[in-house]
Amino acid sequence: MAMKQNYMIIDVAKCHDCNNCFLACQDEHAENDWAPYQAPMPRHGHRWMDILRHERGQNDRIDVAFLPKPCLQCENPPCAKGGDFVSVREDGIVVFDLKAGKGKDISGSCPYGAIWWNAAEQVSQKCDFCAHLLDDASWEPGIPRCVHTCPTGAMAFVSEEAAAFAKRVEAEGLAAYKPETVAKPHVWYKNLHRYTKNFVAGQVLKGGDVAPDVVVTLKGADSTAQLVSDMFGEFRFDGLSDGEYALAAEGKELAKVKVAGTSVDAGDFEI
């Protein structure tokens, strides 16, 4: 029977940067010795849970997304090239052997920047899904500290067989951060487009007043999207890749919009 694997699912749309995950991680690890799992994390400076921020848009049509990023627990961990003290447990957690890793700084080996060098302890360190707790039957919550302390439901911890999880990825529309790295991570994201893609927004007006319920079309090189303006006559096409787009409403072209790495407030349009 295949071994159950540990996964983390993080919903970017439900994270508002409260930092409870980051602080729970500091609380668990800073100045706490969990040998043989982990040496004490320094009081300051490490971010085993690193919360990345991304603001999009212009003027009053903006949004902000946060991407909490722990070690992604890769199935093919690039950090393994850094030394033989890196291994993948049967449950999918990537661990560093404390003794064998002494003196070995592999913080540069991670394409996600998730490994930190602890100069005082002379070890490379990173998130291990709180393995010392998962292995401890007396730890009642049974999940990593960050997930347990998250107040918005942005984080979930899942233990299931790889095949079941693959189905979940499909069903829930989960995405991997930096998929080009092909390291097969065990941390997956919902609504990742809020962090990695862009939007085109704007507003339609009729006779100087906002125009709700207007069908607005956005035509790209090989796709067309449609939506209905909201009660402020506003529309927002999200999840866009870079490229040139044409905005239209009621058979009239409103504007040509270029998305090049940033989201665009196309403005207000009298139609």
Next chain:
Amino acid sequence: MSDKRKLVRKSQMTTGGPCWVYVDEEENKIVRITPIDLTDEDAPSYKIEAHGRTFSPPRKSTMTPITAASKSYVHTDKRLLYPLKRIGFDPKGERNQELRGTPQPGGDPNYPGYERISWDEALDMVADEITYCKREVGPGSVVIECSSHHTWGLVNYRHSLLPRFMNTIGASMVDHNPDSWDGWHWGAIHTWGHSARLGIAEQTDGYVDCIQNCEMIVWWSSDPETTGGIYGGFESTVRRQWLQELGVKFIFIDPHYNHTNALCGGKWFSPQLGTDAALAAAIAYVWITEGTYDKDYVATHTHGFDEWTKYILGETDGVPKTPDWAAAECNLKAHDIRALAREWAKHRTMLAAGGKGGWGGCCRSPIGMDWSRMMVALIAMQGLGKPGVGIYTTTEGAPVDSDFYFPGYADGGIGGDPENSAAAFALAPRLFAHGTGNHPTGTNIVTAAGAHLDRLLLPESILDGHAEWSGRGFVGASIEQQFHRYHYPADGYAKMHLFYKYGGSQIGTMGSTNRYVKMYRTKNLPMVVSQSIWFEGETKFADVILPACTNFERWDVSEWASNSGYNPDSHNQANHRFIVLQEKCVEPLGESKSDYHIFWDVCKRLGLGEVFSDGKDTLDWCEAIYNVSDMPSKMSWDEFKEKKYYIVPVDNKAPDAPPYRWFYEDRPQDTRGWISHQKPSETIGCKGLQTQSGKIEFVSNSLKRFGHHDTDDKERPLMPMYLESWEGHHSERFKDYPLAVVSPHPRFSFHTMGDAKDSFLNDVKDHRVKVDGHDYWIFRMNEADAKERGIKDGDLIRAYNERGSVVFCCRITKRVPKGTCHCYESCAEYDPLGTPGESTDRAGCINMLTPARTLSKYATGMTTEHCLVQVEKWNGR
């Protein structure tokens, strides 16, 4: 190694939620702090039926980031571990007051400028000075000033322990202005009464009405994901998520694209600072001119609407308050304002004004009184109390059983003070054989007839020797009481001689706070004692420092989020009523002691130890309070000590009494909870509001009676109006200081709790930024404003005006428009680069730059929510 380390799990309560505390007793160290998962043994959670669905909250407590980081400010090098005396201070000789805040050489390396003394020496110095004050100076000369919030617990909280101490030794106190409630307290009270709630709206049982009936919420100066109703952690987050799942539309009005807006989405209006009342007036203009307000309700439930209508239409001042007019005032688009007004009128809309049905945000600004009154005016026009229509913010009003009695911190605890707490209503009569009245003994000195100081005017009181103001502290007994004049020194009382600081953070939380620094450095203040936990900020101005411990190091008992008093039934911020034993998790660090033990020791020195303690230690008091609550009907004290917490079962009564339904239906008030009710004497047949007309007053009878509205109280006209802010874009100051900074309640510190102290919070990217080894406070700017000044993201900058100068780290963000900046208040440290009180601070105290001016001559409220500054790149030194 984990299997080598034996951990004991203990229970605690904090300002930001209950928690389990895992302790290594051998090392006397907290190892971890977690939320509490409920078990099957605990009472079932509430269930709400709405739109064919059933909603029930997660069976786990939430906690704020400040609570999550607690361990790091319990165990920190910034803790005070033994008593200290300032070098240069000789209680029997030269006191060198002017050197306070300037550390003299030769001190303790851990506490520059101070030398270690024994507890005996420290207590002698304090007791000798109290004796001197009593015998040589006279009543009124010993003055205590505490922080707004304290470490949690019914015994050790300041409303409990402090009055007991003051009444034992005969000290007076610095009265606290109703900070965070200011505009509602001094303004909205005159529109709809509610003095017993300091002017804010009923919230009890609001959620069920909201989820069943409301279609839209306008969040106006409201960021519940940051302030959580004050103590509710993230309990209300799920309540907002349910509303969104049901399709309730959210609109946000806030100069800053706040964290609730960021999480929930929804249209963002960012009015120019100081112009919110103009936006409100324009909404009313649309409703009046398009006839989309509830005319029947206005006719039967309000007073003075016709006169106000004339103002809105411009008939009295020649300025129709049109959306186009407001768009220019507020820097918004007129078509968006019209759409907002029309959608609001079309939908059953909750106005989420402020942090908890009022409170916080814009109400603390120069236009706070008019904004708060405008909020009441708008919701009156749409029928306050109609299903789904009210001033409600989701942070309170969870459907829990508020009839089950367990006291909150404002119920007076072991002090029983009927004038400075809500003790007389329930707890004192239950707890004390001789009923209400001060405990252990009454003194007039802390009553209305006693000696007084007002916190906002404290520097002037000390430096100039006199001050005059209206209203004593939180004025809740009646509308008119806030007009009562006070002065310092009170007739026949001595001036302050011994200033006893009990925690506190005025430099971080008041306005123009260089004033407070200057106050400390005057000969007019012969001695300053500070009873504090950390060596930081204001503590470093004391002559003698008494090291207190945290709540994690002493016993107590309490309920989550329960203040009671002016904030009735606030336990309903949490999704479960959590009554918790606050265990002494670790022994007090170093030589620090609990506040109870320090006060007890001082009393012992004065021969009043027995009087103070009544022979009881902290845990005895916990048991005594527990036993007069409704808890013994559920479990004995001993059982509770085993179980450590209790979840009060729900009673499913909520739908009967939503906020203001009684007012809408012209019935006697039926709001649940013992303290929410109007005084019958202020009503006819227990119906109607507390105002003279019993209605919502667009024209305030109380202000008319007061009679200063057209002479020297012009900031508070009879009606809610848009007055140009004296700290806004029309003011003279705007020419020199063209950037408006909003400085709301902070996200990563609670007042000053959690900030600095070498805590984990310093590493939160949105709280402080480390530059060259120093953790700088963040100042948020729009890219255009930064560019004009040659400033890049991450640069150190200096913000300044004529009040002061502060260094920050710049964060460039889209979350404020051009011209508006954002910088949280409540920095814990003070780090002057030159002469204290006269030089640049680099700790990040924005309140150095905020106004000292009160709301008006007769409205002693603070106006620190925004200020005008200029900003430049800072190149150090």
